Amino acid sequence: MIDHLLLPFQFPFMQQAFAISLLVAAPMALLSTFLVLKGWSLMGDAISHAVLPGIVIAYIIGIPLAVGAFAAGMICALATGFLKENSRVKEDTVMGVVFSGMFGLGLVLYVGIQTSVHLDHILFGDMLGVTWRDVAESGLIAALVSGLLVLRRRDLLVLAFDPQHARAIGLPVRLLHYGLLAILSLTIVGALKAVGIILAIAMLITPGATAFLIARRFETMMAISLAVSLVASFLGVYLSFFIDSAPAPTIVLLMTAGFILAFMRARHLAARASERIATP
Numbered sequence: 001m002i003d004h005l006l007l008p009f010q011f012p013f014m015q016q017a018f019a020i021s022l023l024v025a026a027p028m029a030l031l032s033t034f035l036v037l038k039g040w041s042l043m044g045d046a047i048s049h050a051v052l053p054g055i056v057i058a059y060i061i062g063i064p065l066a067v068g069a070f071a072a073g074m075i076c077a078l079a080t081g082f083l084k085e086n087s088r089v090k091e092d093t094v095m096g097v098v099f100s101g102m103f104g105l106g107l108v109l110y111v112g113i114q115t116s117v118h119l120d121h122i123l124f125g126d127m128l129g130v131t132w133r134d135v136a137e138s139g140l141i142a143a144l145v146s147g148l149l150v151l152r153r154r155d156l157l158v159l160a161f162d163p164q165h166a167r168a169i170g171l172p173v174r175l176l177h178y179g180l181l182a183i184l185s186l187t188i189v190g191a192l193k194a195v196g197i198i199l200a201i202a203m204l205i206t207p208g209a210t211a212f213l214i215a216r217r218f219e220t221m222m223a224i225s226l227a228v229s230l231v232a233s234f235l236g237v238y239l240s241f242f243i244d245s246a247p248a249p250t251i252v253l254l255m256t257a258g259f260i261l262a263f264m265r266a267r268h269l270a271a272r273a274s275e276r277i278a279t280p
């Protein structure tokens with residue numbers, strides 16, 4: 001029985017999947033708290049889709065795909081900021097236009113070239129096909145992103161809640177704003193080989209949204225988001241071995257289940273509080 005339960009850990013491809021899933025989960029969970037508090041869920045969606053043309057162009061000219069993906073993500077972020085500041089169009093509308101346009105460009109470029117890179121692996125990831133080199137690259141990105149978020153968490157928290165106050169107390173608001181966008185792009189690049197473009201947004205938003213329903217303090221929210229992401233990632237890879245499913249969608253389903261449970265708990269606590277208030 002024990003041997004059967006430990007079977008997934010005996011295969012090198014599963015060991016690599018466990019490693020990269022946890023390395024991807026940590027920075028995405030920490031970043032998730034800021035995206036949820038700042039209301040940047042759509043920005044994460046926009047950048048995750050916008051990296052596709054960068055990946056295709058990088059493949060055409062023969063440079064690392066991560067470089068092209070990061071460049072495309074930053075172009076999307078900068079274009080969104082420029083259009084928002086120089087037009088009357090609202091930010092969510094601008095993001096919708098920019099990310100759909102860049103995603104369309106990526107699909108046109110992809111169809112126009114002959115490549116051995118399968119589109120499904122770009123869109124949904126290929127966690128079971130990663131190498132230890134991929135794990136090392138994701139680990140380097142995870143360390144960099146996590147370190148920056150932890151070191152600058154207080155400044156980013158002020159920026160998320162009140163940019164005007166952040167500017168008044170002397171924080172470099174513009175630098176923090178575009179720095180957060182750069183971190184977002186870099187995090188998505190680190191997650192591409194593991195979970196792909198489409199499922200990256202779920203891992204970027206769901207842990208923070210779940211923690212937001214449970215926690216009342218920011219530090220607690222970060223800890224809960226990290227725990228939710230790591231547990232769901234580990235269990236998702238583990239369960240996928242036995243139920244013969246892809247690891248990334250399984251991880252997302254577990255995160256969604258966790259969010260539903262947190263929502264039901266919040267509703268239950270709110271109902272009990274209302275009853276206590278109504279009781280004379």
